[in-house]
Every structure is written in structure tokens, then in C-alpha cells.
Amino acid sequence: MxxxxxxxxxxxxxxxxxxxxxxxxxxxxxxxxxxxxxxxxxxxxxxxxxxxxxxxxxxxxxxxxxxxxxxxxxxxxxxxxxxxxxxxxxxxxxxxxxxxxxxxxxxxxxxxxxxxxxxxxxxxxxxxxxxxxxxxxxxxxxxxxxxxxxxxxxxxxxxxxxxxxxxxxxxxxxxxxxxxxxxxxxxxxxxxxxxxxxxxxxxxxxxxxGGKNPCIVDNTASLKVTAKRIAWGKFLNCGQTCIAPDYILAHKEIKDKLVQEIINGIGELYGKSMEDSPDLARIATESHYKDLKQMLLGEQLLFGGDFNDQTRYLSPTLVNEPDLNSKIMEGEIFGPLLPIISYDSIEDIERHLSNYERPLALYVFSKDKKFRELIIKEYSFGGGVINDTLLHITNSKLPFGGIGxxxxxxxxxxxxxxxxxxxKGIIKKSFWPEIPLRYAPYRLPIRLAKKLKYLFQ
CATH class of the missing domain: 3.40.605.10 (Aldehyde Dehydrogenase; Chain A, domain 1)
Structure with missing residues (x-):
């Protein structure tokens, strides 16, 4: 058939x-x-x-x-x-x-x-x-x-x-x-x-x-706005978005405050009883729901971790400093689980990013233009946004795709x-004029043949 x-x-x-x-x-x-x-x-x-x-x-x-x-x-x-x-x-x-x-x-x-x-x-x-x-x-x-x-x-x-x-x-x-x-x-x-x-x-x-999309937040970012934009980008479609932030690298000076602002942002988005929110989707497949629950085993939770097996409900969840070799950090999460890891230097960022293949997206929140440009230019990824998440997919004038x-x-x-x-590249020629120099027997002096590159301009 x-x-x-x-x-x-x-x-x-x-x-x-x-x-x-x-x-x-x-x-x-x-x-x-x-x-x-x-x-x-x-x-x-x-x-x-x-x-x-x-x-x-x-x-x-x-x-x-x-x-x-x-x-x-x-x-x-x-x-x-x-x-x-x-x-x-x-x-x-x-x-x-x-x-x-x-x-x-x-x-x-x-x-x-x-x-x-x-x-x-x-x-x-x-x-x-x-x-x-x-x-x-x-x-x-x-x-x-x-x-x-x-x-x-x-x-x-x-x-x-x-x-x-x-x-x-x-x-x-x-x-x-x-x-x-x-x-x-x-x-x-x-x-x-x-x-x-x-x-x-x-x-x-x-x-x-897809990929393990990093979200980098330095110590100059406006944390309240940053937190709400990250929460929106991460928990839209219950985290089942190929360009969702997969984990946060937060500067150690602002990590704790950022965590609290993200918790506040989640509350603004989905209310106190998140399971009853009409604005939070469920995990689409049973097998992936089970995988996500497995990722939480042994992890330190900063927020969330609630679930309902009957409806495949999994709450927005913040995970504190997971080991790079843990299940949640192995590959793309593709769900409402958000690891938050502190960094102290560019070398720390490099160590984390180099641990993974080139991601589909990268996000950086900062008021420091030099820092932003360093991250955007230094690392290879499909596309991204400065000081927001997901939005690059909305502009049809920009190409969307991954790398590697x-x-x-x-x-x-x-x-x-x-x-x-x-x-298809096509060159259209007429039958006239006919220029004989390209044909054998070749009569153009070698010294002039060595200048032929100028004819290809």
C-alpha cells in the first residue's frame, strides 16, 4: 500500500x-x-x-x-x-x-x-x-x-x-x-x-x-525579569520543547536569589496549586513520563518534584547542583525539570559546555555586552537569544536549525x-562572439596564464 x-x-x-x-x-x-x-x-x-x-x-x-x-x-x-x-x-x-x-x-x-x-x-x-x-x-x-x-x-x-x-x-x-x-x-x-x-x-x-541547551546568567542580569523569562521558556508545553533551556549556569553571587525569583515566577505563571492550573500541559507519553521521574532519583530538589501517575502530571521542578554524570545531566531532559548549577569563571562555563555536543539553542542573560558577545561568538550552537528564551524561532527571517x-x-x-x-546554476551564452584563447593549441603566454584569476572576478 x-x-x-x-x-x-x-x-x-x-x-x-x-x-x-x-x-x-x-x-x-x-x-x-x-x-x-x-x-x-x-x-x-x-x-x-x-x-x-x-x-x-x-x-x-x-x-x-x-x-x-x-x-x-x-x-x-x-x-x-x-x-x-x-x-x-x-x-x-x-x-x-x-x-x-x-x-x-x-x-x-x-x-x-x-x-x-x-x-x-x-x-x-x-x-x-x-x-x-x-x-x-x-x-x-x-x-x-x-x-x-x-x-x-x-x-x-x-x-x-x-x-x-x-x-x-x-x-x-x-x-x-x-x-x-x-x-x-x-x-x-x-x-x-x-x-x-x-x-x-x-x-x-x-x-x-535537540540538545542540552545551556542558559547562562551572570551577576549583572536583572534577576526578576530573567527568572520569569526562563520559567516561561522552560515550562511552556511542560518543558517538551526542543529549544527549551535544559539547564542553568548561574553566577555563584546571584544563584540563590535567582532560584527564589524563578520560584516566584513559577507561582505567578501557574498559581499555588500547579496541578490544577489550566495553563500547564502534561507529559505526552507514558515512557517519557517514567524517564523523567527516574531523573529525579537521588537529586536535591530546590522546588517541586510533585507528580500524578494517573494524569502524567509532573510539576515544574528545580534541581540543585546535579553531578555532570547523573542521569538528569546525561542528555536532553525534555520536560519540566530544571537543573541549576553555579559557576565562578569563564573556565567553569567552558568545562560545562564542553561536556556536551553542540546544542540546538543557547541563552545568555547579562547586561555586560563583552560577556554576551564572548559567549555568542565563542561557542557553537544552532541559534539563541540574549536576555530571553525561545524567541529566535518566531522570526521567519532567521534560519532555524541545529549544528552537529x-x-x-x-x-x-x-x-x-x-x-x-x-x-541550479545556469550560464546563458550566445553563439557569438567566439574567443579562441581557451582552446588548444594554447597560445596565451604562461606569464599571462598566471594572471587568469582576474578573469574570474
Whole structure:
């Protein structure tokens, strides 16, 4: 069944139908209309999956997608046209161009933490660039997966875009086939498997992974504002955000005060009875809920640590000075647990950051411009924010993606279109004039041949 569907999409792409920019725009408009019509149902599905607050569902899923659709529709015409590039003297006279060409048949595998956003967002780039797509939403958020299936089935013929639901076996079957492009969002562990399977066919990939994102707070930061912004960025979506602060490195002079301000900030966000707050989501999967509870064993808690096995509730929790070899510091936490570690010097920061692979995000809170610039320039990471958290993902003019273990490739806005396009370089020449110097037998003196580099300017 899957193989026959993929063949249908290959035939449809081969027909040239998706090269038509008007067709792309018409379907993007249909998708926008469907998202608007289904918006409340999407929010209901997200709540059913892990009690995601409706405001968060709107702000971080549906409204984000509607913005990305508007952005793609606004710019698709200019992005789809060949772009004139400057020529060089060696090719005179010529005109030089970049032609964007869709890859063809794309596979998009999405995670469970932002199940609607991270399924539809890459799809927008794939469609704008002129590809077909098969979507594999996460089986762990089944209600959202069903809504995605309904929307896509209503908007698109299956030879253009289709949704395939299922678990690990379905993903394995999909990855056994040949694709023109694979876009995956998820863990580094699974990303390596995707990369290996793609390599069998030399299929290009985008891997949006994760990492242990540091949040550095020095002794010049405005602590009350810092604390609330960290608490918001960490506990949004109950910490299940790939760019959430994973741990804090706080200067020893302000650590205790920062802890108290974060506790105050959590109280302002979720009230005294956090379990009853309508604004705090739950852990999306049972297996991850159990993993998070295991991370707390033997740790010194500064705040929180409450849980409810029946509802997968885990409270915002602050962990004091965990050992670098502890379970909570092994890899990405991906939940509402926030280790806080003190530092005394740049060397301390270096020791902690060098203990991990390059992260997807980094945050630094400071009024000291030299310190901020040192951190931003010295360390390698996907992207970040100074004096706030998460916000770099909201600007479509900025590329979003990781580096090394935190990912390969980038997307959002123009970068999504570019990701799903092969940029073909073309030089156009006429039959006249004909310059004989490049042909054998070579008559140009060697002393002049040694100056040929100037013709490539």
C-alpha cells in the first residue's frame, strides 16, 4: 500500500503538475482555509493528547502555521522565479542565473511535542517549492494525528500530499523506500537512524534534533525579569520543547536569589496549586513520563518534584547542583525539570559546555555586552537569544536549525523554500562572439596564464 502510494506521487510529480506556481498557491490557500475551519478541533485534539492549554495551542501551533502560510503565499512568486546573478569576465558575454528546482517526492516525519506545528510547518516549505509529500505524524499524539489526516485528506489528492499513520514499523517501511528528500524532527538517536537510511540512496536530509541547551546568567542580569523569562521558556508545553533551556549556569553571587525569583515566577505563571492550573500541559507519553521521574532519583530538589501517575502530571521542578554524570545531566531532559548549577569563571562555563555536543539553542542573560558577545561568538550552537528564551524561532527571517548532533539543515520562511529546492546554476551564452584563447593549441603566454584569476572576478 505504502509503495503504491509513493509511486502515485512519483508519477504525479513526473507529470510536471507541481511546477505550476498557481497550483501550489491554490493548495496553500485551501490548506489555510482548512486550518482556520479546524482550529478549535486541532486545539481540542492537542488537549486530549496531553492537556495542552488552548492558548499555547493557538500561539505555538495553529497561529504559527497560519502565519507561515501567509508568509509563503506572499513570497512564493518571487522565490520561484530564476534569479539573475552577476557574471564574471571569463564568461563574457553571458547572463548567469539561479533556477530553483523542487527535489520531488519528500517524506516528512514529525514528533509528538508540537505535533501539528512540526508536521505542517515543513509541509508548507515542501509545497511552496513544488514537491509532493508524505507525512508521518507521531503515533504518540493520536488525536492530533487523526485531525491532520482529516485536514490533509480533505484538502489534497493523495498523489499530491498524503498522511500515513502508524508506529515504528510504519516508519521503517517508509525509510526502506527511495525518497528525493527527507525531513525529520525528533531525537538525535533516531536522527542517526534516519541519516543512515537516507545514505543508502544518497537522499538529502534535514534533521531537526535537540540538545542540552545551556542558559547562562551572570551577576549583572536583572534577576526578576530573567527568572520569569526562563520559567516561561522552560515550562511552556511542560518543558517538551526542543529549544527549551535544559539547564542553568548561574553566577555563584546571584544563584540563590535567582532560584527564589524563578520560584516566584513559577507561582505567578501557574498559581499555588500547579496541578490544577489550566495553563500547564502534561507529559505526552507514558515512557517519557517514567524517564523523567527516574531523573529525579537521588537529586536535591530546590522546588517541586510533585507528580500524578494517573494524569502524567509532573510539576515544574528545580534541581540543585546535579553531578555532570547523573542521569538528569546525561542528555536532553525534555520536560519540566530544571537543573541549576553555579559557576565562578569563564573556565567553569567552558568545562560545562564542553561536556556536551553542540546544542540546538543557547541563552545568555547579562547586561555586560563583552560577556554576551564572548559567549555568542565563542561557542557553537544552532541559534539563541540574549536576555530571553525561545524567541529566535518566531522570526521567519532567521534560519532555524541545529549544528552537529543538534541537527543538519535549516528552515522557516525563505529558508524553508530553499531547503526543499535545488538551486541550479545556469550560464546563458550566445553563439557569438567566439574567443579562441581557451582552446588548444594554447597560445596565451604562461606569464599571462598566471594572471587568469582576474578573469574570474
Amino acid at each position: 505504502i509503495a503504491s502510494l509513493v509511486k502515485k506521487q512519483k508519477d504525479f510529480f513526473g507529470s510536471g503538475a507541481t511546477r505550476n506556481v498557481r497550483l501550489r498557491k491554490s493548495y496553500l490557500k485551501k490548506l489555510k482555509k482548512a486550518v482556520l475551519e479546524y482550529e478549535d478541533q486541532i486545539c481540542d485534539a492537542l488537549y486530549a493528547d496531553f492537556k495542552k492549554p488552548k492558548f499555547e495551542s493557538l500561539a505555538t501551533e495553529t497561529q504559527f502555521i497560519l502565519y507561515e502560510l501567509d508568509e509563503a503565499l506572499k513570497n512564493i512568486d518571487i522565490r520561484s522565479k530564476p534569479k539573475r546573478m552577476s557574471s564574471i569576465w571569463a564568461n563574457f558575454p553571458s547572463s548567469d542565473w539561479l533556477y530553483p528546482q523542487p527535489y520531488g517526492n519528500t517524506l516528512i516525519i514529525a514528533p509528538w511535542n508540537y505535533p501539528f506545528l512540526l508536521t505542517i510547518s515543513p509541509l508548507i516549505g515542501a509545497l511552496a517549492a513544488g514537491n509532493t509529500a508524505i507525512l508521518k505524524p507521531s503515533e504518540f499524539t493520536s488525536n492530533t494525528s487523526k485531525i491532520i489526516y482529516e485536514i490533509i485528506s480533505e484538502v489534497f489528492p493523495e498523489e499530491y500530499v498524503a498522511v500515513i499513520e502508524g508506529g515504528k514499523e510504519t516508519s521503517q517501511e517508509l525509510l526502506s523506500l527511495k525518497w528525493d528528500y527527507i525531513f525529520f524532527t525528533g531525537s538525535t538517536k533516531v536522527g542517526k537512524i534516519i541519516y543512515q537510511k537516507a545514505a543508502e540512496h544518497l537522499t538529502p536530509v534535514t534533521l531537526e534534533l 548532533a543538534s541537527g543538519i539543515g535549516r528552515y522557516h520562511g525563505k529558508y524553508s523554500f530553499d531547503t526543499f529546492s535545488h538551486q
